[in-house]
Amino acid sequence: MDVVFFVLDLAVLYSVYVILASSLNLEYGEAGLPNFAKAAFFAIGAFSVGALSVRLGAVFLDMALEGDFKLNSLRWAMSVSQSVARNPFLGLGIFIATLIVAVLVGSVLGVLASYPALRLREDYLGMLLIAFSETIRIVARNYDPLVGGTFGAGVVDFLAWAGSPLREILLLFLSVVVAAIIWLVYYRLSTSPFGRTLRAMRDNELATESLGRNIVKLRMMAMMIGSAMASVAGVLYAYYVGTVNPDDFTTSKTFLITLMVIIGGSGNPYGPLVGPAVYLAFDRLIQFTKQRLILPFDPNYLSYIVLGVVLIIVVDRHPGGIVPEKPTLTLPRELRSLLRQRRVEETWNRQ
Amino acid sequence: MAMDLLVDAVVYGNLLSLLSIGLSLTLLTTRVSNFAHGDFATVGIYVAYTMSVLFGANPYLFLPFSFVGGLLLGFLVYRVVFEPLRGKASLVTLMIVSMALDFILRYSVQIYADVLQRSLGVYTRGIVFKDVNVNFLGSTLPGLLVISSAVAWLFLLLLYLFLYKTKVGIAMRAVIENPSLSEALGINVKRVYALSWMLSASFASVAGVFLPFRITVNPDTGFSILLSIFAAVTLGGLESLLGSIVGAYIIAFSETVGVYYLSQIGLSTAYRPAISFITLALVLLLYPRGLAGLWSKR
Numbered sequence: 202m203d204v205v206f207f208v209l210d211l212a213v214l215y216s217v218y219v220i221l222a223s224s225l226n227l228e229y230g231e232a233g234l235p236n237f238a239k240a241a242f243f244a245i246g247a248f249s250v251g252a253l254s255v256r257l258g259a260v261f262l263d264m265a266l267e268g269d270f271k272l273n274s275l276r277w278a279m280s281v282s283q284s285v286a287r288n289p290f291l292g293l294g295i296f297i298a299t300l301i302v303a304v305l306v307g308s309v310l311g312v313l314a315s316y317p318a319l320r321l322r323e324d325y326l327g328m329l330l331i332a333f334s335e336t337i338r339i340v341a342r343n344y345d346p347l348v349g350g351t352f353g354a355g356v357v358d359f360l361a362w363a364g365s366p367l368r369e370i371l372l373l374f375l376s377v378v379v380a381a382i383i384w385l386v387y388y389r390l391s392t393s394p395f396g397r398t399l400r401a402m403r404d405n406e407l408a409t410e411s412l413g414r415n416i417v418k419l420r421m422m423a424m425m426i427g428s429a430m431a432s433v434a435g436v437l438y439a440y441y442v443g444t445v446n447p448d449d450f451t452t453s454k455t456f457l458i459t460l461m462v463i464i465g466g467s468g469n470p471y472g473p474l475v476g477p478a479v480y481l482a483f484d485r486l487i488q489f490t491k492q493r494l495i496l497p498f499d500p501n502y503l504s505y506i507v508l509g510v511v512l513i514i515v516v517d518r519h520p521g522g523i524v525p526e527k528p529t530l531t532l533p534r535e536l537r538s539l540l541r542q543r544r545v546e547e548t549w550n551r552q
Numbered sequence: 553m554a555m556d557l558l559v560d561a562v563v564y565g566n567l568l569s570l571l572s573i574g575l576s577l578t579l580l581t582t583r584v585s586n587f588a589h590g591d592f593a594t595v596g597i598y599v600a601y602t603m604s605v606l607f608g609a610n611p612y613l614f615l616p617f618s619f620v621g622g623l624l625l626g627f628l629v630y631r632v633v634f635e636p637l638r639g640k641a642s643l644v645t646l647m648i649v650s651m652a653l654d655f656i657l658r659y660s661v662q663i664y665a666d667v668l669q670r671s672l673g674v675y676t677r678g679i680v681f682k683d684v685n686v687n688f689l690g691s692t693l694p695g696l697l698v699i700s701s702a703v704a705w706l707f708l709l710l711l712y713l714f715l716y717k718t719k720v721g722i723a724m725r726a727v728i729e730n731p732s733l734s735e736a737l738g739i740n741v742k743r744v745y746a747l748s749w750m751l752s753a754s755f756a757s758v759a760g761v762f763l764p765f766r767i768t769v770n771p772d773t774g775f776s777i778l779l780s781i782f783a784a785v786t787l788g789g790l791e792s793l794l795g796s797i798v799g800a801y802i803i804a805f806s807e808t809v810g811v812y813y814l815s816q817i818g819l820s821t822a823y824r825p826a827i828s829f830i831t832l833a834l835v836l837l838l839y840p841r842g843l844a845g846l847w848s849k850r
Contacts (some may be wrong), residue, residue: 336833517637
């Protein structure tokens, strides 16, 4: 049983991180848009589940919800789950409905967030998106009817009908399949003409525009697809954890995903598979040694420190990440290295 | 009530101006939008706290130690992390490296706090410092107001004198204007960069010591005020030292006074950080040149 939970935990976390890293790699690695509001788009998926799973269940069941959402959502979630245990279709309905809402809200906000990219330099865009992300978190934290504020919201167990351990196996299966599908979609996009156009836009916007590509639309598409992906990760995460708490979606989460993308290899579709694996390997190794050693501090902090150190070493020694972006083979070598240097030089020779 | 509000706003403005001038200094010299800047303040807090626990004296006495701690930390950060990346990394890459630095510093302080708690048996989270009262021109004022104003304005004055009256300071301004030309003229750019990081971290570290007098602090306090610092710098125009000081006071006043009015109209005071986030977003979207755009011709 312990093994099942260990594998489940690892698989779900890995799936969630792979989805988030893929979405950031599409936006930043390929399109050059530093979407540092990643935590917010992740949160939107989780909030859709937190805000709607209980309420939808109540609507389907004709159940009256009396009282404060903040104080009662956990109890309501429990009673809806009990009905789900008798009726699998109810659970399925709730899952699909929340998923659709999450994807819709995520894509709309993603499109909105792509507009400032038109007028801002990329580092300012990153800052702006962090501010946007924190604003969403602060509002969710203080506006109780949404997801119960600091109390968090209860989430309906949509697999309650399966019973343990089938429920865990289904959850594991589901998250791995969803992550695989999303990664494959990302892989297809990255290796298609669309992906090449995104990278062209990242390397030279003016040239891409002069060749008849619509920069505004490309950015919008990248942000829309990326944000929808991140929302799906949020949905999976919320159903796995079983509660939704706004404080889970701080900027630190964005930092974590960003470090994974750079360590894995930005611009390479295999990067988002490698980055999360590196982090989880360190994390689990530290969890493992924790039981053997007696340390005067909480060793969980160590995995973040290790990740930070690895990033600094990677950026310094191996800037492309563990699996660097494949160069465009149709360009002569001199031109390729020139393009790589361009962004760096812009940084340092700006007057 | 109005008096309390005013004192709070001035104190917060002092802290924020020390913090934001450091942030804009490293932004101007090495182009790093430093997300680890708040953690410099946290380091300052824990230096002062450890010393005050060990020697049982008021934390104000240990300001110089926090300052020196900041100098060392800034030097170390520049030499180990950012110097090797000079001319090799793009703007966003530098930003991401500072995220990694934030992780390293923030969680190192967490570990340090755990160790300190075990070894000295004192609380290392939720720290508050006890303030002293100061007699000033016949009236009793909170020591925090007097000391933080004195320290902040002294530091700003010294920075001004340094930048405009000393050779190294003028070299620093030259490097900010045009790094490659300054290098060609024989200015040691590396040394100037190292100096800017040392100043930045030590200012932040000193500002950090004042924080526990206002709020309870934890190892992640510095990180949680980071966006307010960014808001101040952005409001100031991102490329201007004077702008970021003015921006700091405006952000401090609007947060403090804004929260007062928020509670008047029945909204939770916990929305407070949103004031600076929204300021940051609006300035970037509507007038990215910020306050400096009002007087700078550039």
